[in-house]
Amino acid sequence: MKTIILSFVFASMTLVNSDGDAVDELDRKDFKLSYLDEAFINDAKLEVEMDVLEEKVRKDPTNAKLNDAGEIIPEKPGQRLDRYKFRQLFQEYFYTGKKLTTELPVEKVYPRVDSELIAEIREQKIGDYVTYFKPSNKERSHNIDLAAEAINNHVVFPGESFSFNNVVGKRTEKKGYKRAPVIVKGELSEDIGGGICQVSSTLYNAVDLEGIQITERYSHSRRVPYVPPGRDATVSWYGPDFEFKNNYKRPLLIRAFAKDGKMHVSIYSSDAL
Structure with a gap:
């Protein structure tokens, strides 16, 4: 699975994968609440953007199971966007505009059924x-x-x-x-x-x-x-x-x-x- 990288370059925030191909690009002004004198993040738009990123990086976990011979096939964890860490990175970009390149934060998602449970039941x-x-x-x-x-x-x-x-x-x-x-x-x-x-x-x-x-x-x-x-x-x-x-x-x-x-x-x- 390709790694997605976040590239924050002043006014824009470009998301690229490990091959350097652009996945998405965010513009700071699109997330700004314009009716305020001071810049604040439009949280509704940020939530929508995180939903979009979630679709791109989400990988559902796979439960452990038995094959036809009764042998246990181990579980495989999945992953999803780490929204808390992403929000922190976005806030740093939004309020400072500093150039920053970092890996898109993800967290593991564990299956409901693991090898230990299958072995027991x-x-x-x-x-x-x-x-x-x-x-x-x-x-x-x-x-x-x-x-x-x-x-x-x-x-x-x-x-x-x-x-x-x-x-x-x-x-x-x-x-x-x-x-x-x-x-x-x-x-x-x-x-x-x-x-x-x-x-x-x-x-x-x-x-x-x-x-x-x-x-x-x-x-x-x-x-x-x-x-x-x-x-x-x-x-x-x-x-x-x-x-x-x-x-x-x-x-x-x-x-x-x-x-x-x-x-x-x-x-x-x-x-x-």
Whole structure:
């Protein structure tokens, strides 16, 4: 990742990266409150500028997770603009106009899930469910695999709620989802993301445990073949969602895989629930 440098040269403040390419340029007069005799910083404009810089330097952290072999892939910290330090640098530039070149201040952003936590909560399997699908239906199988990947390694902390729609996100062609059979008002049709209700239904049956509160679940308008009657959980981006709340005192780890016609969800936690 390129380092961004701040270059303060009297009336202008130029932001360049480590290659010397200009990223942005600030003019002192643009941040001055003109109706005052004495120069004061227009704080609203400075906040907007910091938002712009934040977009350019922000790097989201990556949670630790398990690979297919069950090995821990360590977390990676991210970064964001250090607004406090940047404000100090800008004030020095604004009020003195002295020439100053310095690295744009950033601070680390740490992930919620680190290797230590993953190692602790993968110890005990507390829920497990398997459903089956036809691998020959390539589009539907592809959608199931994408949705399973989206919820795999997701950690639900104590007192936290899980929303299938929020975690998986909107199902679009841009994200790789394909048209496949869906049930709409009791009738079979085709739509982008068809098949993912098998993932939400498998998850529902895996988390239907004493310490987990199902807060939102809807059945399809007609029976589906992959779970017993009344054991499904239909989802739609503009409609039903599947949600549950972790009432245990320990985090929960979701492991989800779709392979060779098998949709498998397991729920893990630490020994001390």
